[in-house]
Structures are given as structure tokens and as C-alpha cells.
Amino acid sequence: NIWYHEPKIPPARDICGVKHMILSIGEILVDVFNDGKTETVFPGGAPFNVAANIASFGGDVLFCGAIGKDDYGSFLKQYISNISLNSNIEELEDKDTTIAKVTLKDGERSFAFIRDNGADYHLSLSSIENIKLPTKVIVHIGSLMLSYKEGFDFFFKALEYYKNKG
Numbered sequence: 001n002i003w004y005h006e007p008k009i010p011p012a013r014d015i016c017g018v019k020h021m022i023l024s025i026g027e028i029l030v031d032v033f034n035d036g037k038t039e040t041v042f043p044g045g046a047p048f049n050v051a052a053n054i055a056s057f058g059g060d061v062l063f064c065g066a067i068g069k070d071d072y073g074s075f076l077k078q079y080i081s082n083i084s085l086n087s088n089i090e091e092l093e094d095k096d097t098t099i100a101k102v103t104l105k106d107g108e109r110s111f112a113f114i115r116d117n118g119a120d121y122h123l124s125l126s127s128i129e130n131i132k133l134p135t136k137v138i139v140h141i142g143s144l145m146l147s148y149k150e151g152f153d154f155f156f157k158a159l160e161y162y163k164n165k166g
Contacts, residue, residue: 020137021137021138022061022138022139023061024050024054024061024063024064025063025155025158026140026141026143027047028063028066028076028120030098031043032100046142047141048063062088064087064089065089066089066120066122067089069092072096076089077089088128090123090124095119095122096114097119098118099118100112100114101114128158129161133162
């Protein structure tokens with residue numbers, strides 16, 4: 001089940017006279033802060049954060065990632081619906097939205113990931129096969145998803161797919 005969100009955003013800016021687009025692929029997850037009294041949830045994942053920030057500055061960007069069909073996944077879909085970010089999100093029934101438990105110690109963040117059944121590294125080629133990309137694309141891929149065989153394999157299949165597509 002792939003969920004698309006295509007808001008109206010300003011056209012891409014030219015870089016050295018050439019129109020570029022940024023494709024950001026990888027983890028979208030929730031950052032959960034718990035101070036002992038309250039739990040606060042934020043959208044997270046480096047590739048998602050990169051895409052959301054580029055979009056907030058009017059850049060031409062597309063984010064591709066995967067979430068679970070759960071409460072955290074619904075939270076992320078709602079968040080994306082409220083920002084100007086083109087996205088292509090796989091919603092996986094049998095996986096959980098990945099969670100990053102965030103703690104602060106001496107002003108430094110520490111992350112503990114809950115990914116045993118995490119959706120973030122279970123992307124499939126069907127999530128990207130119908131995406132029409134311009135000829136000049138900058139690709140940002142999350143390194144966290146590469147730490148699992150499924151994410152690593154997806155990356156090389158996607159690379160081969162786009163290479164063959166031209």
C-alpha cells in the first residue's frame with residue numbers, strides 16, 4: 001500500500017542554469033523523548049528530515065520511505081499532510097513504524113532504535129518504479145537502512161533500476 005502526498009510547491013531553482021531535483025530515500029521514524037513525566041513524539045529520520053527541510057525552503061524534493069500501519073505511522077502521515085513535501089510512503093501492514101528513543105545527557109543526544117520489526121528498511125522497488133524523475137537528480141540515501149540486509153539490497157536494486165532506466 002503506497003501513500004502519495006503531492007502538495008503544490010514552488011518550482012525547483014536552477015543550479016548553474018540546470019534544473020535539479022533531490023530524491024531522498026530512507027528512514028522515516030518517530031523520535032520519542034521521555035523526561036520521566038511526559039513522552040513527546042516528533043517526526044524523524046535523517047533522509048526524511050533532509051527532505052522536509054529542503055521542501056520548507058522551496059526546493060524540488062521527493063521523499064521515499066516506509067512506515068508501519070500503526071499509530072506512529074498515522075502520526076507521520078498526518079504530519080506530512082501538513083507540510084509541503086512531495087512523498088511516496090510505503091505503508092506496511094506487517095511492520096512497525098521505527099522508533100528512536102532519545103535521551104539527553106550533558107546536553108548531548110543519545111539514540112536507541114527499536115527496529116526489530118521496523119518498516120524503515122523494508123522498501124520495495126514498487127515504491128519507486130512509477131516516479132518520473134528529471135535528468136538531473138541529486139540522491140540522498142539514509143545510511144541507517146544500509147545496516148540491514150533488506151535496506152542494503154533495496155539500495156542496490158534501486159541504483160540498478162535507475163541506471164537501466166537512464
